[in-house]
Each structure stands twice: as C-alpha cells, then as structure tokens.
Amino acid sequence: MYKLTTEQQHLQLKARDLARSAFAHSAAATDVTEDYPWANVDRLLSEGFMGMTIPTEYGGQGRSYHDTVIVIEEMAKACATMGRITVEANMGAIGAIMSYGTDEQKKIAASAVLGGDKPAICISEPNAGSAASEMTTRADRKGDHYILNGEKYWITGGGVSKLHLIFARVFDDGVDQGIGAFICLRDGNVPDGLVIGRRLYAMGVRGIPETHIEFRDLELHKSMLVVPPGGLKRGFASLMSAYNAQRVGAGTVALGIAQGAFEEAVAYAKDREQFGRPIAEFQGLQWMISDMSMQIEAARLLLHAAACSGESFPDIAMAARAKIFAAETANKVTNDSLQIYGSSGYGRHNAMERHVRDARMFTIAGGTAQILRTQVASSVLGMKLPQTRNGYMAR
Numbered sequence: 001m002y003k004l005t006t007e008q009q010h011l012q013l014k015a016r017d018l019a020r021s022a023f024a025h026s027a028a029a030t031d032v033t034e035d036y037p038w039a040n041v042d043r044l045l046s047e048g049f050m051g052m053t054i055p056t057e058y059g060g061q062g063r064s065y066h067d068t069v070i071v072i073e074e075m076a077k078a079c080a081t082m083g084r085i086t087v088e089a090n091m092g093a094i095g096a097i098m099s100y101g102t103d104e105q106k107k108i109a110a111s112a113v114l115g116g117d118k119p120a121i122c123i124s125e126p127n128a129g130s131a132a133s134e135m136t137t138r139a140d141r142k143g144d145h146y147i148l149n150g151e152k153y154w155i156t157g158g159g160v161s162k163l164h165l166i167f168a169r170v171f172d173d174g175v176d177q178g179i180g181a182f183i184c185l186r187d188g189n190v191p192d193g194l195v196i197g198r199r200l201y202a203m204g205v206r207g208i209p210e211t212h213i214e215f216r217d218l219e220l221h222k223s224m225l226v227v228p229p230g231g232l233k234r235g236f237a238s239l240m241s242a243y244n245a246q247r248v249g250a251g252t253v254a255l256g257i258a259q260g261a262f263e264e265a266v267a268y269a270k271d272r273e274q275f276g277r278p279i280a281e282f283q284g285l286q287w288m289i290s291d292m293s294m295q296i297e298a299a300r301l302l303l304h305a306a307a308c309s310g311e312s313f314p315d316i317a318m319a320a321r322a323k324i325f326a327a328e329t330a331n332k333v334t335n336d337s338l339q340i341y342g343s344s345g346y347g348r349h350n351a352m353e354r355h356v357r358d359a360r361m362f363t364i365a366g367g368t369a370q371i372l373r374t375q376v377a378s379s380v381l382g383m384k385l386p387q388t389r390n391g392y393m394a395r
C-alpha cells in the first residue's frame, strides 16, 4: 500500500486546482480544433509542472517519478492532451538526457523544457514499430559531425516540439557501433535535413500532432550524441531503460482518463432516473461501478509501485505490468462509463465518447500490450524471448 507524504498531498492539490480551473473547460475544444494548447502549456510551465524531474543544479526541482505520476493523473483527468504533455515534459527524452547526457547536453535539454518545450522522442519507424531495435535510421560519422538519414513515424509533437531525441544506428568508418540517441533542436530555424512530414490524424488525444519526421542528410555535431555509460553497444538497452519512466507516465494518463470518466458516470447514475428511480439503484449498474472502482484502484497501485521501483528508472517488468493494466482498465472503464450514460454518452455533445477515444491509444503507443506482456513473461520466466525466427533458431 502506498501513502502520499504531506508534501505529495499538497502537490496533488495544487495540480488538481490548476487542471480543474484552467484545463478542464478547454478539453473539448482542444479535441475539436486539434490545435496544440499553447496557452495551457504556458500555465503548466508557470505553475512549475514542466521539468519537475530536472535536477536542481540544472534549474529543475529534482522531483521523483512518483511525484510526477501524482501530477500526471490530475492533468489527464481534466484533459488527456495536457496529461500527455506533462509526461513528455518530465519523462522520456528529458529523463534520458538528464541521466546519460554530458553537461552541455543537460544544459541544452533543461533550457528547452524549462522554457516551455515538450520534447519529442523519435524511436518508431514505418518498418520498425514493435521491432524497434530493427530501426534503419543511421548516423554516419563525417569528421566532427554525424549525418543522419531515415524516417520516423507517429512522433508525438512533430512540428511543435523544439527538442528532439532521435534514436539511430551509429556508424564510424562504416562500422556499426550500436544504437545511440541524438539531440536536435528545432529552434525558430528548422535545421536543414530535419523534415517534419505529414500529420497522422488521430482517434483521440487530438491536441498534440503526431507526424512523420524525416532526416535527409541531417548534420549534427558529434557532441549531440547521447552515449549511455555502458557505451553504444548497450545503447539501445540503456535508452529503453530510461524509456520505462515514460511507460509509467503513459499508463498514468490512461488512469487519469479512466478516473475522470468514472467520476462523471457515478454522478450521472445518481442523477438519471428511469422506472421512477435513479439508475444507481439498479444492481446491474452497481456491480459495474464496483468493478470499475477495483480496476482503477489496482491500476493506481501498480503505477505508483512502478514509479517507485528501479534505481535511476522504473523496473522494466513493473513498468510493463502497470502500463498494460492501466491501459486495458482505461479502455474498459471508459466504455462502461459510456454504457452508464446510455445514448447521452454516445452523443458528441457529451465528454464520454471523447474519453473512450482518448483512452484507446495506450495499449498501442509506448509498446503494445502484446509486446509488454512478452517483456513481463521474459522477466517472470527468467528467459530471453527473442521474437525473430532466427533468434529462436540460434538458441
């Protein structure tokens, strides 16, 4: 059982106040316009919810991932887009750079995020989604620079993010060194070679653009290559280890969406009358409400435990379990909440259909529920579980 400290309870209340007063009322408009909510991001920044995990020596608050999930749930409950922005402003790319980067890299990243930027993490490719380690984006050394070529897809924040962390296979003298991550800033002037491609219009969480990004002879100084302590040969494993934090964050957005939909459904059940009495008096709905409350509470416990696990970053299996459970809970709870609303939930004049759409992405993005189950199985069985045919044959 987790218990929030007094300080964490204050943080939760501060986040809840901001989310309710500033973000909840614009969530529907953000969904309809599909515009990035710049004004809300300014508020998120000025209230101290961006770059919370950045160490104090780089201008941040040095907060834990546990503190961060407390804030994310509140933001996502009010507006899923703001929930996801809070994740990327505190986890993912910024977490990896603040842990593995050089002093110069940390200063660049901290300055971007503490200036209001939500970084973009560029891993997935059209032919390497689940099979992320099969990425073909390559960086070839040329003197003091690397030349990047390749294509990423479903990059959250494409066209609005300033800081990009680009995963690529690194070649020195044509020899594969392993996978590293490059920092590329899109700061007013778009660097030659960084091409923001077409937008992928999404089913939910529509306030953040998802785009293709191409690298066409993108030239980056060698000092922009983030090399984790284990070197490039262990680069992919170390970078994915940092990414476990973002999985916990994404799961928490799913939780916040579920909690928000649930609260609305409970209030509606007490208010709506059929057969001369509130529909909350019908056992068929009472048992649905019980199940929803259990699933939400269990998801929250798994997420908080995962956020507190590991050393620098959450443990791979705990993060995977928590994200799978929270994502599947969000799909179930938002659908059941809509059911409790009946036709009113199905109408677009109501928030329920948006909650269902917003919840849908989390069994896909950040590692699908199937891939993450394989990671959990690998941990439980103590077995490597290569997914390629020749991986098994080699064993």
Ligand SMILES: CC(C)(COP(=O)(O)OP(=O)(O)OC[C@H]1O[C@@H](n2cnc3c(N)ncnc32)[C@H](O)[C@@H]1OP(=O)(O)O)[C@@H](O)C(=O)NCCC(=O)NCCSC(=O)CCS(=O)O
Pocket: 121, 123, 124, 129, 130, 131, 132, 133, 134, 156, 236, 237, 238, 240, 241, 242, 243, 244, 246, 247, 250, 316, 365, 366, 367, 368, 371, 375, 384, 385, 386, 387
């Ligand atoms: C990891 C996979 C790509 C599977 O690929 P492979 O079979 O080639 O790799 P593995 O042998 O499983 O892994 C190689 C190496 O890395 C270690 N590893 C892998 N993942 C992690 C992790 N999460 N934490 C720690 N370590 C990790 C692994 O143990 C191996 O180490 P050893 O060599 O054994 O010591 C695939 O499973 C995978 O994760 N696919 C999903 C890709 C993904 O999550 N993409 C996210 C893109 S960003 C995004 O979607 C943002 C959306 S959001 O909502 O935030």
Ligand SMILES: Cc1cc2nc3c(=O)[nH]c(=O)nc-3n(C[C@H](O)[C@H](O)[C@H](O)COP(=O)(O)OP(=O)(O)OC[C@H]3O[C@@H](n4cnc5c(N)ncnc54)[C@H](O)[C@@H]3O)c2cc1C
Pocket: 120, 121, 122, 123, 124, 125, 126, 128, 129, 130, 131, 153, 154, 155, 156, 157, 202, 210, 361, 364, 365, 366, 367, 368, 369, 370, 371, 374, 387
């Ligand atoms: C809204 C959204 C935001 C995203 N944001 C980002 C981002 O910011 N940065 C980024 O890099 N990526 C991002 N992604 C991409 C995301 O990481 C990928 O969608 C995800 O990793 C799955 O890859 P894929 O979509 O190519 O599906 P595929 O890998 O093609 O999978 C298709 C289906 O096959 C299943 N499958 C594949 N391999 C296996 C296996 N070995 N065992 C069992 N089932 C398997 C999958 O589970 C899935 O059901 C985002 C995606 C979405 C939807």
